[in-house]
Amino acid sequence: MPQMGESIAEGTLSRWLKKVGDEIKRDEPIFEISTDKVDAEIPAPAAGVLAEVLVLEGQTVPVQTVVARLETEKGAAITATVGGEGSGAAKAEPGAAKAELGAAKAMVGPGAGAPEQSSQVAGSASAGGPSPTKQSNSTGSSRQQHSGAPPTDSSPAGNTLEDRLRARSSPLVRKIAAEHGIEIAALPGSGIAGRVTKKDILSFIESGGIAAAASAVGVSPSMHAPAALNQGPQPQPWPGDSVEPMSKMRALISEHMVGSRRTSAHVTSFMEIDFTRISRIRAKNRAAFEASSGQKLTYMPFIIKSVVDGLKQFPVMNASVAGTNVIYRKQYNIGVAVALDWGLIVPVIRGADNLSLSGITRALNDLAARSRAKKLDPREVQEGTFTITNPGVFGSLMGTPIISQPQVAILGVGAIEKRPKVVSGADGEDTIAIRTCAYFSISFDHRIIDGAVADQFLAFVKKTIETFPDAGL
Numbered sequence: 517m518p519q520m521g522e523s524i525a526e527g528t529l530s531r532w533l534k535k536v537g538d539e540i541k542r543d544e545p546i547f548e549i550s551t552d553k554v555d556a557e558i559p560a561p562a563a564g565v566l567a568e569v570l571v572l573e574g575q576t577v578p579v580q581t582v583v584a585r586l587e588t589e590k591g592a593a594i595t596a597t598v599g600g601e602g603s604g605a606a607k608a609e610p611g612a613a614k615a616e617l618g619a620a621k622a623m624v625g626p627g628a629g630a631p632e633q634s635s636q637v638a639g640s641a642s643a644g645g646p647s648p649t650k651q652s653n654s655t656g657s658s659r660q661q662h663s664g665a666p667p668t669d670s671s672p673a674g675n676t677l678e679d680r681l682r683a684r685s686s687p688l689v690r691k692i693a694a695e696h697g698i699e700i701a702a703l704p705g706s707g708i709a710g711r712v713t714k715k716d717i718l719s720f721i722e723s724g725g726i727a728a729a730a731s732a733v734g735v736s737p738s739m740h741a742p743a744a745l746n747q748g749p750q751p752q753p754w755p756g757d758s759v760e761p762m763s764k765m766r767a768l769i770s771e772h773m774v775g776s777r778r779t780s781a782h783v784t785s786f787m788e789i790d791f792t793r794i795s796r797i798r799a800k801n802r803a804a805f806e807a808s809s810g811q812k813l814t815y816m817p818f819i820i821k822s823v824v825d826g827l828k829q830f831p832v833m834n835a836s837v838a839g840t841n842v843i844y845r846k847q848y849n850i851g852v853a854v855a856l857d858w859g860l861i862v863p864v865i866r867g868a869d870n871l872s873l874s875g876i877t878r879a880l881n882d883l884a885a886r887s888r889a890k891k892l893d894p895r896e897v898q899e900g901t902f903t904i905t906n907p908g909v910f911g912s913l914m915g916t917p918i919i920s921q922p923q924v925a926i927l928g929v930g931a932i933e934k935r936p937k938v939v940s941g942a943d944g945e946d947t948i949a950i951r952t953c954a955y956f957s958i959s960f961d962h963r964i965i966d967g968a969v970a971d972q973f974l975a976f977v978k979k980t981i982e983t984f985p986d987a988g989l
Contacts, residue, residue, distance in 0.1 A: 517529070517571075517577050517579050517580060517581045517583055518558060518579065518894040526576050526577060526578050527550070527576065527577070527579060528549065528764040529547055529548070529571050529573060529574070529575055529576075529577070529583055530550040530764065532547050532569065532573055533545050533546055533547055533557065535569075536567065536568065538566050539564075540563060540564060540565065541560070542559075542562055543559040543560065544559060545557035545558065545559055545560075546559065546560045546566070546584070547584075548890065550764045550765050556890055556893070557890050557891065558894070561586075564588035564589075565586065566584060567584075567585045567586060568584060568585040569583075569584050570584055570585070571583040571584070576764070689714055689716075689717055692717050692721075696721060698717065698721075700717075703716060703717065703720055704839050704840075705839065716839060763859070766859060769859060772921070776918050776920070776921050777918060780924070780961040780963065781961060781962035782916075782919065782959055782960075782961070782962070783959070783962045784916040784958065785958050785960075785970050785971055785974060786914060786955055786957050786958075787956050787975065788954070788955050788956075789953065789954050789956050789977075789978050789981055790951055790952070790953050791952040791953060792952045792953075793981075793982060793983070794815060794818050794952075794981060794984055795952040797986060798813055805874070809874050811877045812881065813877060816852070816929075817876040818873070818984060819929060819977075820850055820865065820868060820880070821873055822980040822981050823850065823904065823927060823977055824848050824850065824868050825976070825980055826973050826974075826976045827901075827902060829973070829976055830969060830972065830976070831844050832924070832969060833925050833965065833970070833973050834901050835924050836901075836924065837963060838922075845901040847899070847901060848867065848868050848869040848901060848902070849865065849866045849867070849868065849899050849900050849901045849902075850864065850868045850900065850902055850903070850904060851864045851865075851900035851902070851903040852904050852906075853903065853904070853905035853906065854884050854888070855909075856887065856888060862897060862903060862920060863896050863897055864883075864896060864900040865879045866899070883896065900923065902925060902927070903917075903925075903926045904929065905928050905929070906929040907928065907930070908929050908930040908931035913931055914928065914930045914955040915928045915930070916957060917957065918959065919961060924960060924963075924964060925959065925960040925961065927958055928956065928957035928958075929956060930954045930955035930956065930957070932952060933953070934950050935951060937949055937950075956977070
């Protein structure tokens with residue numbers, strides 16, 4: 517199961533595209549995955565025959581879990597038992613026997629979605645293959661390479677993925693916590709998705725946190741140790757109602773949105789942007805641009821270009837929070853939300869600061885098209901540093917978007933439309949003019965971003981758009 521994003525600890529195998537015994541070409545889609553960030557087909561890391569299926573459709577497993585095995589040696593025996601038959605577990609003995617025969621196996625797991633990596637070979641150290649150390653560094657429980665049964669979640673019960681992930685700290689951290697009577701889930705962690713590290717727990721102990729926690733009887737829950745959410749009684753269906761379970765993507769989106777609201781101190785600010793100049797530039801250059809690049813020129817590339825310039829001027833907008841530290845990102849990877857019929861996905865334009873307007877347009881159109889066709893590589897939704905969402909395409913004037921963790925800000929773009937505005941005429945008198953305008957909203961994390969900084973950033977983006985040079989194409 518490939519890693520689909522910095523805050524993603526698990527994924528759901530939604531559909532197998534191949535069955536045991538099928539011949540598979542390298543980079544040919546072999547199964548589909550579903551998370552809150554991506555619904556994508558995963559390519560085979562090597563050519564061969566699908567020998568074993570270890571994870572069933574609909575099963576959710578930690579990232580880096582081996583989900584199947586490929587026989588890369590012609591004529592090698594194929595295991596007939598598929599995970600889910602009988603006891604639901606694939607037999608380990610046949611796998612061991614094949615290893616003794618020297619049959620090369622490609623593990624469809626950590627390498628899935630990363631075709632450039634060499635296949636893993638059973639019984640031998642394949643040149644260029646992932647090292648055993650790297651294979652064991654999965655987030656969560658063990659990968660259960662020889663079992664198709666769902667992994668057992670031994671972590672304490674938690675309502676959200678972030679709760680469960682915090683509890684899945686390393687054995688050493690759990691041992692230290694047990695010795696000192698510390699509740700891991702109540703600590704702020706600097707690891708992935710708030711995971712508590714050895715440094716975090718030792719710092720907590722050295723700072724006298726245990727004594728403070730012991731004396732804090734009756735203290736209200738904090739943002740790092742929130743009380744259980746009191747959501748009241750569950751609503752019950754009435755006669756005539758229909759009840760449908762959430763899709764896996766929708767359930768994960770729900771979980772991560774609630775987690776983001778609990779993590780970041782959300783504040784939203786608004787400004788109106790005049791797109792009249794950009795509109796005229798588009799109208800003047802659209803035909804020539806599309807003829808030379810083959811790409812449709814929309815407003816979004818201008819917005820992305822202006823946002824990147826703003827992030828350079830206000831680095832805290834392109835940052836992440838790790839405990840009490842602030843990580844200032846030096847890469848400018850812009851996530852752009854794409855609406856799908858079955859949910860929402862946020863592919864990332866990497867190195868947007870190194871792209872021209874034409875390059876941004878090409879990357880944007882390509883990612884949007886492959887998002888809707890489920891052709892994204894999982895790496896293409898990872899490592900975003902700032903996100904732009906555009907509800908304006910559906911007519912929405914403005915909104916208060918939720919920050920995509922572990923980022924600290926997100927820009928919302930409202931409908932771009934013509935409006936009557938008061939402007940200064942040539943003689944200095946006020947007059948009514950028709951202008952192309954939109955409302956922008958910036959949701960930011962008030963833990964590290966002050967309102968003045970967020971407004972200055974948005975004002976910079978506004979000025980850049982309203983004074984965009986004719987030669988900017």
